[in-house]
Amino acid sequence: MQDIDSLRYPIGHFAHGSVFSPEELKGQIRSIAEMPIRLTELVGKWGDDRLDTPYRPEGWTVRQVVHHVADSHINAYVRTKLALTEDNPTISPYEEGEWAKLPDYSLEIASSLVILRNLHQRWTTVLESLSEDQLNRTYFHPASQRSFPVSEVIGIYAWHGEHHYQHIYRLAARNGWLQNNVD
Structure with missing residues:
Protein backbone atom coordinates (compact mmCIF):
# COMPACT_ATOMS: atom_id res chain seq x y z
CA MET A 1 0.00 0.00 0.00
CA GLN A 2 1.22 3.50 -0.81
CA ASP A 3 1.93 6.02 1.92
CA ILE A 4 -0.89 8.46 2.64
CA ASP A 5 0.99 11.53 1.36
CA SER A 6 1.47 10.01 -2.09
CA LEU A 7 -2.23 9.12 -2.14
CA ARG A 8 -3.20 12.68 -1.09
CA TYR A 9 -0.77 14.42 -3.47
CA PRO A 10 -0.19 12.03 -6.38
CA ILE A 11 1.50 14.73 -8.51
CA GLY A 12 3.07 16.60 -5.61
CA HIS A 13 2.18 19.99 -4.17
CA PHE A 14 1.71 23.07 -6.32
CA ALA A 15 4.67 25.47 -6.13
CA HIS A 16 2.98 28.75 -5.18
CA GLY A 17 4.67 31.89 -6.45
CA SER A 18 5.77 30.20 -9.67
CA VAL A 19 6.23 32.30 -12.80
CA PHE A 20 5.35 30.62 -16.08
CA SER A 21 6.60 31.25 -19.60
CA PRO A 22 4.08 31.97 -22.36
CA GLU A 23 4.54 28.41 -23.64
CA GLU A 24 3.96 26.93 -20.19
CA LEU A 25 0.79 29.00 -19.83
CA LYS A 26 -0.48 27.76 -23.22
CA GLY A 27 0.11 24.19 -22.08
CA GLN A 28 -1.68 24.83 -18.79
CA ILE A 29 -4.66 26.40 -20.58
CA ARG A 30 -4.76 23.36 -22.90
CA SER A 31 -4.72 21.13 -19.81
CA ILE A 32 -7.65 23.07 -18.33
CA ALA A 33 -9.52 22.75 -21.64
CA GLU A 34 -8.98 18.99 -21.88
CA MET A 35 -9.56 18.02 -18.23
CA PRO A 36 -13.40 17.68 -18.40
CA ILE A 37 -13.13 15.42 -21.45
CA ARG A 38 -10.49 13.22 -19.83
CA LEU A 39 -12.49 13.04 -16.59
CA THR A 40 -15.69 12.12 -18.41
CA GLU A 41 -13.88 9.42 -20.38
CA LEU A 42 -12.55 7.97 -17.13
CA VAL A 43 -15.65 8.03 -14.90
CA GLY A 44 -18.61 8.76 -17.17
CA LYS A 45 -19.81 5.14 -17.34
CA TRP A 46 -19.02 4.11 -13.78
CA GLY A 47 -21.75 2.80 -11.51
CA ASP A 48 -22.44 3.74 -7.91
CA ASP A 49 -20.07 1.10 -6.50
CA ARG A 50 -17.08 2.81 -8.10
CA LEU A 51 -18.37 6.37 -7.67
CA VAL A 65 -14.21 14.59 -5.98
CA VAL A 66 -16.08 15.16 -9.25
CA HIS A 67 -18.57 17.50 -7.60
CA HIS A 68 -15.72 19.28 -5.77
CA VAL A 69 -13.84 19.92 -9.01
CA ALA A 70 -16.96 21.52 -10.49
CA ASP A 71 -17.46 23.71 -7.40
CA SER A 72 -13.80 24.68 -7.21
CA HIS A 73 -13.52 25.53 -10.88
CA ILE A 74 -16.73 27.57 -10.81
CA ASN A 75 -15.14 29.63 -8.05
CA ALA A 76 -11.88 29.92 -10.01
CA TYR A 77 -13.70 31.09 -13.13
CA VAL A 78 -15.58 33.77 -11.20
CA ARG A 79 -12.39 34.83 -9.40
CA ASP A 87 -8.67 46.28 -9.08
CA ASN A 88 -7.26 43.45 -6.92
CA PRO A 89 -10.67 42.39 -5.55
CA THR A 90 -10.86 40.43 -2.30
CA ILE A 91 -12.40 37.07 -3.11
CA SER A 92 -14.54 35.02 -0.79
CA PRO A 93 -12.97 31.76 0.40
CA TYR A 94 -15.24 28.78 1.00
CA GLU A 95 -15.11 25.69 3.17
CA GLU A 96 -14.70 22.96 0.56
CA GLY A 97 -14.96 20.18 3.16
CA GLU A 98 -18.32 21.54 4.30
CA TRP A 99 -19.53 21.91 0.72
CA ALA A 100 -18.78 18.19 0.20
CA LYS A 101 -21.30 17.37 2.95
CA LEU A 102 -24.19 19.19 1.25
CA PRO A 103 -26.97 17.15 -0.43
CA ASP A 104 -25.93 17.97 -4.01
CA TYR A 105 -22.79 15.89 -3.48
CA SER A 106 -24.97 12.76 -3.55
CA LEU A 107 -26.31 13.52 -7.03
CA GLU A 108 -25.29 11.69 -10.17
CA ILE A 109 -21.98 13.03 -11.48
CA ALA A 110 -23.42 13.84 -14.92
CA SER A 111 -24.53 17.28 -13.74
CA SER A 112 -21.01 18.21 -12.65
CA LEU A 113 -19.40 16.71 -15.77
CA VAL A 114 -21.71 18.85 -17.94
CA ILE A 115 -20.94 21.93 -15.83
CA LEU A 116 -17.20 21.28 -16.18
CA ARG A 117 -17.38 20.80 -19.95
CA ASN A 118 -19.28 24.04 -20.51
CA LEU A 119 -17.49 26.03 -17.81
CA HIS A 120 -14.06 25.07 -19.12
CA GLN A 121 -15.07 26.06 -22.64
CA ARG A 122 -16.00 29.54 -21.40
CA TRP A 123 -13.01 29.79 -19.05
CA THR A 124 -10.42 28.79 -21.65
CA THR A 125 -11.97 31.17 -24.18
CA VAL A 126 -11.23 33.97 -21.71
CA LEU A 127 -7.78 32.64 -20.78
CA GLU A 128 -6.64 32.21 -24.38
CA SER A 129 -7.41 35.86 -25.12
CA LEU A 130 -5.44 37.46 -22.29
CA SER A 131 -2.71 40.03 -22.82
CA GLU A 132 0.42 40.14 -20.66
CA ASP A 133 -1.12 42.98 -18.65
CA GLN A 134 -4.27 40.93 -18.04
CA LEU A 135 -2.20 37.90 -16.98
CA ASN A 136 -0.65 40.12 -14.31
CA ARG A 137 -3.97 41.30 -12.89
CA THR A 138 -4.65 39.97 -9.40
CA TYR A 139 -7.18 39.09 -6.76
CA PHE A 140 -6.58 39.05 -3.02
CA HIS A 141 -7.19 35.80 -1.13
CA PRO A 142 -7.84 36.64 2.56
CA ALA A 143 -7.08 33.13 3.81
CA SER A 144 -3.64 33.21 2.15
CA GLN A 145 -3.16 36.90 2.90
CA ARG A 146 -1.72 37.55 -0.55
CA SER A 147 -2.65 38.51 -4.07
CA PHE A 148 -2.66 35.96 -6.86
CA PRO A 149 -1.92 36.99 -10.45
CA VAL A 150 -4.13 35.41 -13.12
CA SER A 151 -1.03 33.74 -14.60
CA GLU A 152 -0.47 31.85 -11.33
CA VAL A 153 -4.18 31.02 -11.06
CA ILE A 154 -3.92 29.31 -14.47
CA GLY A 155 -1.08 27.15 -13.12
CA ILE A 156 -2.94 26.39 -9.91
CA TYR A 157 -6.04 25.14 -11.70
CA ALA A 158 -4.17 23.18 -14.34
CA TRP A 159 -2.47 21.48 -11.38
CA HIS A 160 -5.77 21.17 -9.45
CA GLY A 161 -7.57 19.41 -12.30
CA GLU A 162 -4.71 16.96 -12.83
CA HIS A 163 -4.32 16.45 -9.05
CA HIS A 164 -7.91 15.24 -8.74
CA TYR A 165 -7.89 13.37 -12.04
CA GLN A 166 -4.90 11.40 -10.73
CA HIS A 167 -6.70 10.65 -7.46
CA ILE A 168 -9.38 8.90 -9.47
CA TYR A 169 -7.15 7.40 -12.16
CA ARG A 170 -4.78 5.86 -9.64
CA LEU A 171 -7.69 4.46 -7.63
CA ALA A 172 -8.94 2.85 -10.85
CA ALA A 173 -5.48 1.47 -11.61
CA ARG A 174 -5.10 0.03 -8.09
CA ASN A 175 -8.50 -1.65 -8.35
CA GLY A 176 -8.04 -3.01 -11.89
CA TRP A 177 -10.84 -0.83 -13.28
CA LEU A 178 -8.89 0.50 -16.25
CA GLN A 179 -8.90 -2.75 -18.23
CA ASN A 180 -12.69 -2.70 -18.52
CA ASN A 181 -13.61 0.91 -17.85
CA VAL A 182 -17.36 0.45 -17.50
CA ASP A 183 -19.70 -0.07 -14.56
Missing part, protein backbone atom coordinates in the same frame (compact mmCIF):
# COMPACT_ATOMS: atom_id res chain seq x y z
CA ASP A 52 -18.94 5.84 -3.96
CA THR A 53 -15.43 4.46 -3.37
CA PRO A 54 -13.01 6.78 -1.53
CA TYR A 55 -9.85 7.46 -3.51
CA ARG A 56 -7.82 6.94 -0.31
CA PRO A 57 -8.49 5.96 3.32
CA GLU A 58 -10.51 8.75 4.98
CA GLY A 59 -10.67 10.58 1.64
CA TRP A 60 -13.56 11.75 -0.47
CA THR A 61 -15.41 9.38 -2.75
CA VAL A 62 -15.00 9.65 -6.51
CA ARG A 63 -18.47 11.23 -6.61
CA GLN A 64 -17.43 13.88 -4.09
CA THR A 80 -10.58 35.11 -12.75
CA LYS A 81 -13.31 37.35 -14.12
CA LEU A 82 -13.26 39.46 -10.95
CA ALA A 83 -9.49 39.91 -11.28
CA LEU A 84 -9.89 40.95 -14.91
CA THR A 85 -12.62 43.51 -14.21
CA GLU A 86 -11.80 44.93 -10.76
